[in-house]
Amino acid sequence: MNDLANAPDLVSDSDEPKTLAETAYRQLRRDIIEGVHRPGDKLRVEHLKDQYEVGAGTLREALQLLVTDALVVAQGQRGFRVAPMSLDDFADITRTRVLLETSALQQSIELGDDAWEASVVAAFHMLSRAEDKLGDGSKASREEWEMRNRAFHEALIGACPSRWIRHFQNILYHQSERYRRLSLFRQPIPRDVHAEHQAIVDAALARNSAEASRILSEHILRTLEAVRQLPADFIN
Amino acid sequence: MNDLANAPDLVSDSDEPKTLAETAYRQLRRDIIEGVHRPGDKLRVEHLKDQYEVGAGTLREALQLLVTDALVVAQGQRGFRVAPMSLDDFADITRTRVLLETSALQQSIELGDDAWEASVVAAFHMLSRAEDKLGDGSKASREEWEMRNRAFHEALIGACPSRWIRHFQNILYHQSERYRRLSLFRQPIPRDVHAEHQAIVDAALARNSAEASRILSEHILRTLEAVRQLPADFIN
DNA sequence: TCAATAACTTTTCTCGAGATTTTTGTCTAT
DNA sequence: ATAGACAAAAATCTCGAGAAAAGTTATTGA
Structure with missing residues (x-):
């Protein structure tokens, strides 16, 4: 196109x-x-x-x-x-991210070629390895995980041809990083993120657009819930 | 909320x-x-x-x-x-705008109160008046129409609580202005824009979210078609 | 004739000092 | 004691000149 x-x-x-x-x-x-x-x-x-x-x-x-x-x-x-932080703001960021990222994912699934599939699998593998090393709780391993998590999400929407969606997505990702940092502080990777990622990869490679979007949505929204359950005065 | x-x-x-x-x-x-x-x-x-x-x-x-x-x-x-211009870029801008603006409109329709309805009706009225004066082809009247057209679109999504969607929407609107300027240059308001706006207002006030989104989508996409039909070397 | 180097010009990037504006602190009068 | 006004202090905004980089033209050697 x-x-x-x-x-x-x-x-x-x-x-x-x-x-x-x-x-x-x-x-x-x-x-x-x-x-x-x-x-x-x-x-x-x-x-x-x-x-x-x-x-x-x-x-x-x-x-x-x-x-x-x-x-x-x-x-x-x-x-x-x-820039100030607030729960409302994070909710806004998260919902907007869902809107953009699911749309980008759908386009990726529709247009992605073999190379895209390969990059998704590769990024998922890198991320899984980083999860293994996360046990030691060191700052270095957590930063490595952050980077690879981001790379994974970028790979998923890598075949989306819209520069604008990717641009906005980028801004929102930086924003969420600020909030996600809070949730990691208290409960270091609580939920079974690996299974969620695996499910997204499976649905994406199966070209099941609706299913992949649904899982990705829930995946992103779960972070919002995690932050919501923090002590109220954590965000000030 | x-x-x-x-x-x-x-x-x-x-x-x-x-x-x-x-x-x-x-x-x-x-x-x-x-x-x-x-x-x-x-x-x-x-x-x-x-x-x-x-x-x-x-x-x-x-x-x-x-x-x-x-x-x-x-x-x-x-x-x-x-920043360079291209048809592909405008297509990207337009599609992203549709994605954001329909989502914002849906939220507006869901959450908007009486004051929102009033502001939509008012903005539509202002826009209609500007359309009447558009016949003289003066630059002033066209600029007035531009401003009110923008105000109308802003009023439609005025009840959307997402600051981020409105922020991105704002950026994209400025971008499209650059392209829309080209289409106005050749064919000053070609299609029956008034009827389209009227239809959007009707659907919005009837709280018919799906219908309003559909019409708004087509409305925005029509501008893309208008630019597509310009001489190829118009965008350079 | 062509490629590579060198000298020159243009433009960008960076810094510190001066002019405005905002903020803070003090004082007086009601 | 409170509110308002005045004065001092701090911070921002603005400018022009100097340093660094990029782009251009001229020159030299094969």
């Missing part, structure tokens, strides 16, 4: 940072997702420029990039703040 | 520009949508800073804001360019 699948991303994310601003942007993004800068915190340029070792203008640019990801909000003439 | 409907937008767009950078941003955005800067054009800071009468750093910031809207693409260390 169209060949957008191989077109460059709307916002380059994969390749190396070529500029100081982008380097600071990535460090800041990680720090926000990790909770170093907490929701609602004011991000003062004068303080942060020393911390991240760049000029004021450069840091400003990094903050602007974070506005694109909606991890930072800018209020004209009143500086920058870390 | 949740009270996000009245929460501030992810990216403030309604209120007045409080900073020079934001002013330049709006001017630039309009110029890109209007085609003053053409797709693929290089946006050289040194030239543009004089044209828009701001400093280099300030213009840089304005360009960064446009990256958020995906109207400008930044290539690290190689400056900024106007």
